[in-house]
Every structure is written in C-alpha cells, then in structure tokens.
Amino acid sequence: MAAVTAEPQKGELREPAGWRRTKNRIATALMVLSFVVVIIPLGFVLYTVIAKGASVVGWSFWTSGTIPSIVAPLGEGGIGAAIVGTVEIVALASVIAVPLGVLGAVYINEYGGNRILARIVRFMADVMTGVPSIVMGLFIFSIWVVHFGTNGFSGLAGAFALACLMLPIVIRSSEEMLKLVPNSLREGSYALGATKARVTMTVVLPAAIGGIVSGALLAVARAAGETAPLLFTILGAQSLNWNVFHGANTALPFLIFSNASQPYVGAEARGWGAALTLIAICFILMIVARLVTARFARYAR
C-alpha cells in the first residue's frame, strides 16, 4: 500500500503538491497524534501506580491477613485478606461462568446455526456485555442477598455477580473460536459414526481450546478488576475469610475503593500498594492469555 501512495508523488505529472498533499500530511499527523494521546494517560497511570506502590508492596504486605483500620499508619497489617478474597471470588466466578459460557457458545455455533433462537441468543449476549457492572451487583443483591438478610453477603454472592459479567464475554469469545474450527474436522468425525455430543467434546472443543482459554482469561482479568458488582454482595471484611460460601469477604478492588478517598496517609499508601498488586494480576492474566493464543494459534488454523 505504501508503494501505491508513493507512486503518484514520484510521478508528479498531475500532483499539485500544494494543499492536497498538506492536507494528507496533516491528517496523518493527527492520526499519529491520537495514538500519542492514548499513550500519555496510560503511561501516566502506570508510572504513578508503580512509583507509589512499589515502596509499599512486599512479602509481609501481601501475606498479612488482617486489613488494618484506615487510620492505621503504613506498616501495620497488609492486604492478604483482599488477595485471598479476590482469588477465591474470581475463581468461583470462573468455575460458574466459563463452563456455562462455553456451553452457550457450543449451542450458538454447533446447534443453533442460523436459527432465529441462536441469533437472538448471540445478539442478547452482545447486548449483555453492555449491561453496567453495577447493575449486575444490584441484580444479585435483589435476587440473592435480600433473601438471606445479613447472611446473604458472601464471596458466593460476589462470585455470582462477577459470573454474570463474565458469561457473555466468554460466550462471544468462545463462539468466535469455535467458528475457526475447520468443518473437515467435524465431517471426519461424523464419518466415523460419532454422535454430535462426542464430536463436540472430543474434536471441536479440543481444537478450539487455546482460543477459548485465552478468551476466558481475558474475562477473568476483567472480572478481577471489577468493584461495582462486589459493593453490595460481599460487604467488605477486615480479616481473612477462607470460606467463600459464607460470611463477609473482601477483595482488592473493594479495598482500593474504600481507601481511595480517605485522607489518611496509611490508607492512601495501602491503596496504591493494592492497586499495584491488582494491576500486576490483571496484566499477568492478559499476558498469559496472549501467550496461550500464540501457542495455540497455529493449531487453530
């Protein structure tokens, strides 16, 4: 393409060079500028989080089970409870959402085909990705938490809310991956007399597994960073809670949110430390997802 654009400039038979070329250059410069505009806030945020968080994080900060009160100075306690909570809740949410999402994608791509119901499900999954995360929190609050009173607040409720958020993402990404599986694989298995369920489970899904895992990891990264669905479902706890099914729990985003607007130096510092930890977790998930995609990409084609 570059060669094509270069051509008329060299030829300069009709190229007036003046205003048209200037306009083209201005437009190109603006496009490059818009990318620069995107990098600046990203760099600014990452720099601040690393600069302010690096001195806070450390082994004892990560492992200390009890979150100190917001007025406590830095050095007392740590965010272990929030890390454990995040891992528990996000893992449980994934256990709920990933299998259901993959099955939903199997329905859309393998069974539904072009049928109207499959098209509706696909369309509504797209729409559901746009439902605000806070609405998911309100939803789980009104369908689950209110029926159990104060016992309703638990890691499980938070996991339900996150699972609602993840479900449509997993469905759409898995469906895209199932689409890439060549039909010859399916036809070959049918020719051997396999049932459709068997073909799906032993041929189609394994062929698409790389993409499915990578899509699921991106959904997990998204869920791990979400605060709003957790606000009304896990209540927030100060101490370590290993039981994800019972009792108030806490999570990294939740902790950051409650520390963010506190005028106490210790709380603020813990917020930055937790933010660095959370960003690290999300980035690692994303990088792993990319690696998985790269690893399986050849197989998928």
Place this chain on the structure above:
Amino acid sequence: MSAVTRVDPAVPAGSTRALSARRPLGDRSFQILTLAAGLLVLVILVLIAITTSQQATSWFSAEGLKIFTNNWNPGANQFGGLAFIYGTAITAAIALIMAVPVSIGVALLLTEVVPPRWARPIVYVVDLLAVVPSVVWGLWGILVFAPWLQHIYTSIASGVGGVPVLGPLFGQPVDGASFFTAGIILAFMITPIVTSLSREVIATVPAIDKEGAYALGATRWEMITGAVWPHSQGGVVGAVLLGLGRAMGETIAVALVIGSSPEITSHLFAPGYNMPAVIANQFGESSGVFRAGLMGLGVLLFVFTIIINVVARGVVQRNARRKRGA
C-alpha cells in the same frame, strides 16, 4: 450416508429429523444442556429487569413522576433523580467528544497507515487501557489527576469568566473532582472499545474500493474520506453508541472523581453526580424508599443502556450484513 455429507456442516448429522429419533440419550441431553446455557443469557436479562424493578417499586409508587424532578434529599425524604440523569448525560457526552475522534484516528492509523507488523503492538497498547481496572483509574483520578487538573481549570476559568457561552460552561466554580474530570477519565476508559470496534468495521472496507481511489490519484486522506468513510460510517456510529453505553454505566472511577454533588448546572468544572456513582456511594447506608430509589436509578440505567446497546448492535450488524452483500 448421503444425508450426512449433504447437510450444512454447521448443523451436521444428528439434527436431521430422521436420525434424531435414534440418537442416544447422552447426545440429546448434551444438546439440551447447551441450549439451557444459551438461554441462560435471556433468563438473566429478564430476571435483572424483574427483580431490580421489584426492589424499586416503592420508589416509583411513592414518587410517581417526581422521580424526574431535581431534588435528591434523603434527609427530607425527597428522591427526585433528575440531577443524576443529567450528570450521566453530561459526563458521557464529554467522554464521547474526547474519545471518538481519538479512537477513530487510532483505528485509521492501524488500518490505513502503519504496516500490519506495527499494528499489533499498537493494538496491545490500546488494549492495556482497558485492562487497567476502573478502580485504579479512580484512585489515580482523585489523588493525582484531579488536583493537577484543578490548576488548569482555575486558569481556564479565570480566562473565560465573563465570556458568553464559554463563561457558563468553563467559568467558576471550579473543583478538581467534577463533571469534566469524570468525563476525561471515562474517555480514557471507552477509547479501547471504540477503537477496536471502529477498526473491525474499517477493516471490512474492500481493498478494491481503496485501490480504486488511489488509482484515481487520491491522496491517502482523500481515499479515507472518499472510500473508507462512506463504507464504514454506519458501523462507526454503532461503535460510538457502544462507547456511549459503556460511558453511562461505568461506575467506580466516576464515583471517585465526580465530586458527589447532585446538582444541575452548566458549569462543567463544578462537582456533580451521575446515576452509577450515586448508587455506588449511597447504597450501603440506605434503607426503605431511599434504597428503592437507588435501585430504581439502577433500573433506569439498565433500561437506558439496554436500549443503547440494542440500537448499537443492530446498527453494527445491519451495516456488516449490508456491506457483505454489496
């Protein structure tokens, strides 16, 4: 046998009627299982609408149409939510005005300017914006960005103080935590999705259209305005609408930087409030009609975003179908 080879491979073998009677139980139950998982999406959406509305009924019945008035005063049992709807609209508008040109610029850069091997790292960088959690944007926004912006706001406000139009928009009062700050943060957050969707749309422009424009002697910019834009206009509008939906529903970052003041004012540098932020900030300490009111704002937010998303996806899909047909 011939039936197996002839059917559309996307709906293979087992689903032809004659065979289905002989299908083993496991096979059929697997199909039902997948169908149930697919339908779950619809079930959840319907349940969201029903359960949240139920929790909000006392607000709708107690306030009636007064839910759309501008007086939110939980202490005096007044729950008019107009200020929040206004704040949602204003912050989303600011976000779109800033994010859309940038996103389209990056999308064009990726598809029309840089070679593919450069495009990939650029995509990664833009996607990183989406990986930064909302709450981290909020933390950075309130502790670092807002204080910094406040200086800029102050100098702008003193500059435009008496000017008509600009004065009421950018004059005093000024606060770092404001509509405008929330709008900027939202712009950062919606840029990745608007970029990636616009890019997908622009990538579908047939090479022959572009080559035709070049063959006529068009510059790259003329090719973009003449060949790419007419083709992808509709899809880009869809992408922008999806960005709008995101901007309206994004909660935590906004809750931290918007300033938490339920007011309807033209002053963009003044503290405000929007729907998701007030729910996030006040739900915990609410009860009775107050809580129902917040739940009701959630219902309104759900309805708004669903409408916008349905329209947006419809626009994108129709555009994609039409272009494929052409």
